[in-house]
Amino acid sequence: MKAKPHTDFVRLRRMHERGDYDPTTIHAILDAAPLCHVGHIIDDRPVVIPTFHWRDGDTVYWHGSAASRMLRANAAGDVVCLTATLLDGFVFARSAFHHSANYRSAMVFGVPRKVTDDAEKLASLKGFTERLSPGRWDGLRPVTAQELKATAVLALTISEASAKTRSGPPGDDAEDVTWPIWGGVLPVHLAAAAPIDDSHVNGAYTPPATPFTSD
Amino acid sequence: MKAKPHTDFVRLRRMHERGDYDPTTIHAILDAAPLCHVGHIIDDRPVVIPTFHWRDGDTVYWHGSAASRMLRANAAGDVVCLTATLLDGFVFARSAFHHSANYRSAMVFGVPRKVTDDAEKLASLKGFTERLSPGRWDGLRPVTAQELKATAVLALTISEASAKTRSGPPGDDAEDVTWPIWGGVLPVHLAAAAPIDDSHVNGAYTPPATPFTSD
Structure with a gap:
């Protein structure tokens, strides 16, 4: 089952079978990918x-220096x-x-808002750190007020999004398979x-694991 | 040695030590990355x-269906x-x-041109296939005129570009290292x-290797 597109803008024009508008699919791709590319x-x-x-x-959140040109541009009220x-x-x-790639890609459009509430900002940074390595946050030196101020966090509500995926074998023409x-x-x-x-590790600390890698 | 930025637009405003404008660095990143993200x-x-x-x-080249909305937009004379x-x-x-990522990223700006010359198009598709798996092209069923027509190839001259990289250990505050x-x-x-x-493999063929992976 493929969900309907939220808007005409995100509707795939070609290769419709590769398109999906189900939030579950989109969330799963966003969660599995360690990084994204933001266009503005x-x-x-x-x-x-x-x-x-x-x-x-x-x-969906991302962050950076409060002085960053990207973050300031993202907070200017324009669609990203x-x-x-x-x-x-x-x-x-x-x-x-017929060479191709198997991939999962999610694309989200929207106008991000800058997170100004310190409690939301801190909670979102905890979510970020816990995503990189579950359980790490509580062992870290706590965030200072100055660090919180120097960090800009942007929040984008997923209201208009699409996923595009390909999996499976090549689609050779029938006459080519031999x-x-x-x-x-x-x-x-x-x-x-x-x-x-690093050069400061001095003790029996366990290096963190991350959910983004597999053997 | 870091080369000078070609233009003010690509000059990094922050974290200057992470910026590099040397074509050798930019080419190496483009060559090592299997895929890119094109913004238009x-x-x-x-x-x-x-x-x-x-x-x-x-x-730098990329390709797609001649019917693709992206490819048509890219060929419209606008900067990507x-x-x-x-x-x-x-x-x-x-x-x-101070959590961070080690990464290499190259960003190229320019107005792509659509490759209209069939010989250049075929040569560039050979370059693409050979990049995915060196030596594969000559063993493939040759490209047909219809396939060549159905494939749009875009070419972007690297005239304005920058690289941003990070490597090495975390940069903890001195008072935090213990x-x-x-x-x-x-x-x-x-x-x-x-x-x-795939289900058609019938013989002692060697699966291709790709330079994009390591153990």
Whole structure:
């Protein structure tokens, strides 16, 4: 079951079978992707910036320095486009034309608001840190008032969004399937290497795990 | 040595030490990233789309269906922003404030041109396929005239670009380094799982390797 698009703007024009407007799908992609790319307009140009994001219910958050040009632009009342993409595999067909990628991508449009309430800001930063590594927040040196002030948090309500995904084998033309070359999928995923202690680690501390990697 | 920015627009306003305008750095990031996010303006909104890209000298290419709304918008003579990002690690500090990411990101601005010359288009598609898996092109069923016509290729000359990178350990405040929690970096990279044959594989074909993954 594919949900209906919220608006005509996000409706996929081509490859409809790859489109999905179900909030469950969109939330799952946003949650699985460690980072996103936020597009905004500065001086009549599109500007696309990578940033970490996190989600709480229908709201997606990102943060940065209160002095950042991007964050100030994002808080100016204009529509942004936040796109999070996970590459799941390279799809190798018998023709160049049918080579493809398996992926999950979610695109969210909206006008972000700057989080001005300190309690909401702190709660959202906790959500962010806990997302990077569940259980870490309570062990950290607590956030100071000055740090909170220096951090800008933006919140975007997910009201207009779409997902686009592809999975499965290549879609070779029927007459090509016996062409003498391998066809299939090379699955890919984000993997972690061994944690690197910094020079101050002095004790039997356990390096954090993150849910964004798999073996 | 960090090269000078080409234009004031791409000059980093903050965290100058993370900025780099050297074409060698920018090319290396574009080459290492399998995909990018292209930002363009449609109906006065920023729209950010993930796509594979490839590079030849000072030109970065991407492609899609000739019928695609994105490709038509990209060929309309407007400036686009192409950003390619590689996540290299999660940086765990003793305070939430100094948590960070190690990454490499390249941002290229320009007005793309649609590749109309069939020979250039075919050469660029060969470059793309060879980038996904070196040596594969010559074994594929050759591209047909109809496929070439159905494929739109866009070319963007890298004249205005910047890179932003972070590497190394967390930057904890001096008074925090003895806080009783682990600090350091969890390195991450794109890894491949075992190739999945499609149902037509019938013979001793070798699955392709891709330069985008490491163990």
